[in-house]
Amino acid sequence: MPTALITGITGQDGSYLTELLLEKGYTVHGIVRRSSITARQRLDQLFHRPDVYDKRLFLHYADLGDSTTIRRILIKCQPDELYHLAGQSHVGASFEIPETTCDFTAMGTLRMLEIVRDLEKPPRFLHISSSEIFGRAEECPQCETTPMRPVTPYGIAKAFATQMVALYRDSFGLFACNAICYNHESPRRGESFVTRKITRAAAAISLGRQDSLSLGSLDGRRDWGYAPEYVQAMWRMLQQPAADDFVIATGTDHSVKDFLQAAFETVGLRWEDYVTQDPRFLRPSEGIRLVGDSSKATRVLGWQAAVKLPELAQIMVRDDIAALSSESNQD
Numbered sequence: 001m002p003t004a005l006i007t008g009i010t011g012q013d014g015s016y017l018t019e020l021l022l023e024k025g026y027t028v029h030g031i032v033r034r035s036s037i038t039a040r041q042r043l044d045q046l047f048h049r050p051d052v053y054d055k056r057l058f059l060h061y062a063d064l065g066d067s068t069t070i071r072r073i074l075i076k077c078q079p080d081e082l083y084h085l086a087g088q089s090h091v092g093a094s095f096e097i098p099e100t101t102c103d104f105t106a107m108g109t110l111r112m113l114e115i116v117r118d119l120e121k122p123p124r125f126l127h128i129s130s131s132e133i134f135g136r137a138e139e140c141p142q143c144e145t146t147p148m149r150p151v152t153p154y155g156i157a158k159a160f161a162t163q164m165v166a167l168y169r170d171s172f173g174l175f176a177c178n179a180i181c182y183n184h185e186s187p188r189r190g191e192s193f194v195t196r197k198i199t200r201a202a203a204a205i206s207l208g209r210q211d212s213l214s215l216g217s218l219d220g221r222r223d224w225g226y227a228p229e230y231v232q233a234m235w236r237m238l239q240q241p242a243a244d245d246f247v248i249a250t251g252t253d254h255s256v257k258d259f260l261q262a263a264f265e266t267v268g269l270r271w272e273d274y275v276t277q278d279p280r281f282l283r284p285s286e287g288i289r290l291v292g293d294s295s296k297a298t299r300v301l302g303w304q305a306a307v308k309l310p311e312l313a314q315i316m317v318r319d320d321i322a323a324l325s326s327e328s329n330q331d
């Protein structure tokens with residue numbers, strides 16, 4: 001049975017990918033930052049499965065800057081597939097901490113590629129890239145050949161990493177792929193991202209536990225899909241006869257207002273009665289429309305997004321209501 005190594009295993013995508021790979025019979029190794037203890041709750045269920053934890057699921061500690069430890073882990077685990085999901089992924093925060101963002105997201109990926117390049121038997125490598133590489137895009141929807149025009153430190157770091165992956169594929173013959181993922185959400189999404197911030201607030205307001213929600217710009221348009229489907233695409237990419245890059249998206253864009261509408265409608269409320277604007281959440285580059293064309297992924301991988309708005313918001317709000325209700329039952 002194959003072995004996979006996942007960086008960023010404790011994140012939203014890492015946890016769904018781990019479940020998918022375990023289901024397929026893989027042994028899964030994950031690299032965890034020492035400091036990410038709280039986020040490990042996404043893997044909680046798996047830790048409690050005696051047939052899995054420490055039998056087919058193993059965690060190793062290393063920071064993305066620690067090449068020596070990562071190399072040692074790779075040599076020990078000998079993975080067939082390496083999913084590189086780790087990095088600083090908050091676009092707004094990347095304006096506050098551009099150096100950290102570039103160190104983790106851009107240089108972190110280059111360091112991984114350098115380690116993989118030196119291995120006797122390099123694993124198949126997947127880098128999670130982002131629609132942010134397109135930035136103020138010249139065309140809508142964007143596809144694999146759309147020129148990169150990033151306008152955020154995060155987007156610039158991802159563009160660097162994406163091009164490095166392509167370079168290591170073309171120049172050093174690595175089986176290295178970019179999954180150019182558009183926004184993908186779920187009940188496991190971090191609460192600092194707009195979708196989860198909204199669904200959590202809609203749930204809390206409906207239960208009488210919150211009375212307002214402060215947001216930044218409502219004008220940005222995003223292509224929001226469902227994270228468990230996106231990790232399916234990542235896995236399929238590494239099963240192909242040749243390495244390549246793929247846009248992974250729903251093909252439909254919505255404004256933040258549309259997401260608010262879908263979330264608050266789920267609990268029978270009007271978002272306009274609760275939402276206020278707070279300049280702290282505004283970004284220097286706003287109003288960008290990012291929507292992806294994944295026809296190549298459909299053609300080659302047989303992949304297509306099924307869950308879109310409003311269903312996505314409904315899934316998340318219902319889950320938040322259940323979580324908040326069970327928290328209050330424990331009080």
Ligand SMILES: C[C@H]1O[C@H](OP(=O)(O)OP(=O)(O)OC[C@H]2O[C@@H](n3cnc4c(=O)[nH]c(N)nc43)[C@H](O)[C@@H]2O)[C@@H](O)[C@@H](O)C1=O
Binds near residue numbers: 131182197
């Ligand atoms: C594909 C891409 O997807 C994600 O990046 P993102 O699109 O920046 O996601 P977000 O949820 O932070 O913002 C979406 C939109 O919502 C607006 N917005 C308004 N008010 C708030 C607000 O209060 N908080 C946040 N976070 N955003 C807000 C914000 O200005 C933007 O227009 C990451 O996974 C990233 O890693 C990635 O690769």
